[in-house]
Amino acid sequence: MSWWWLVVVVVVVGLFGLYLSMTAGRLDALHKRIDTSELSLDAQLLRRSSIALELATSGLLDPAGAIVVAEAAHAARTAADGDTSALDRAEAESALTQALDATLDDEEVEEVRAAPGGAELIEELAASAQRVQLSRRFLNDAVRACSQLRRQRMVRWFRLAGHTPWPTPVELDDSVPAALAGS
């Protein structure tokens, strides 16, 4: 009997199993990374909208700008509730970005900065806008890495991803208003 054939088969099957187990581990870690990135983006977006709301209600903006920003910030906060679809939320957040961009031109920013407490608000808003940008970028990078792995043949054939839905990148306008970019 060629018993060593059996040994070869056992070793090959064992190594293959090890490979599958490690790949499953990688996938699991990637899904976890996406989850935390989403949480982080969520937190940064909430922070941005609450600072925007604070700015709008501070009386430092001109009344028209204050209404535009307050409405957009309120819409973004409402869209953050669980019932809203991800797409609608992205739209609301993009609208907030545009509202901020339209309201905060160089002169407006200068005026707010000059008022007591205004400089801090502007700094905080700029910092949160930058963090939104970073979080979304890192989230989409995680989504890309995960999709790449999930497209692999072995992952599909052996259903290593289980029932986890395909990750989707978040597309929204998160540009930092030009007047804030320098601060």
Add this chain to the structure above:
Amino acid sequence: MSLRVGLVCPYAWDVPGGVKSHVADLAVTLREHGHHVNVLAPVEEDEALPEWVTDGGRPVAVPYNGSVARLSFGVKATRRVRAWVREGNFDIVHIHEPLAPSLSVLTCWAARGPLVATWHSSQDRSRVLTAGYYVAQTAMEKLRGSIAVSEEARRTLVGHVGGDAVLIPNGVRVQDFAPDTHDRQRRRRELLFLGRIEEPRKGLSVLVDALPAILEQIPDLKVIVAGPGDSDDVRKDIPAHVQRALTFVGTVSDERKQELLQEVQVYVAPHTGGESFGIVLVEAMAAGACVVASDIPAFRTVLEDGRAGRLFSAKDPASLAEAVLSVLDDDASRRALVAQGHKRADQYDWDSVVDDVLAVYESVRVDGEKVTEDLRGQALGRFAARTNFIRGRRGGDG
């Protein structure tokens, strides 16, 4: 909010180098901003080690990325990395040069949670991946956010490895280099070269080849060569008057480097390529020296296409000679370059750079999240967990 930050440096802590200085400066600046910092690095001599540096094991000299690097790896290093991650209780672990076959890649494997990486060097695709695609992928997948110090380093990551990175340039502790104002007038009419003598890409040979033409115009010009290596190799085959102009001072400490940059009129960077940033150019500008550098992409960026320093065609001695003579002969244009260089250096000050780094830290982690040891998902990890468990039951320390 104060963060507990763990920094990982893959190269020996005792050997001067770009990545090491970057990590040290980042650590010091983060500490000044009130954060708790601990650095894990290979250490040759653990005497006189700051209390915020953890010894990651003795480094071994290995050829890596075009030069000889001092790295730590192996079973012992792995064990130290795991212990450091376990005991550090970090909010963020920031790994430098994450694919360097040293403590960096080991940390990518051993830790999970909010991991951030900084990519320093630009490398050929072959060097990055062909050998270890699987290792690279699995390590990279765990990095929540990547920072590149230059557009070239970012291109390495995006093009060869696949992934995205935000660009945060290197910082320089400008105030450490700034000379006393009254000293600025008394600079010696000298050229300074910094770098390993025998490393071709540092370009000392280009400078030496340019010297005859320079000395023809300024016969008493002195050239200081500071850096490790055998000067005899350079001295042979060159004319006696060129030999006389050269002064080899060997390896210099960071303090001596600062002094040299404050004393000379011109710092020459004849690098032929492979540099991804050129931090020493920023240091020279901060110290008030006039920078003359080859026109490789990284240097072009730092010198604002020649507004903050004089550029010449890389690998071209004639062009170097012309550039050096033009700044030595024309005091007004040299002063203008130095003044612009000083402004440029301020933009790279760590105090402003560190805010961007902190923004990355905050954008990758969820409140209360910690970095933990990674034992899940991998059969080897599970095995390690079991041996630790058994050792733990016997009362060992793992």
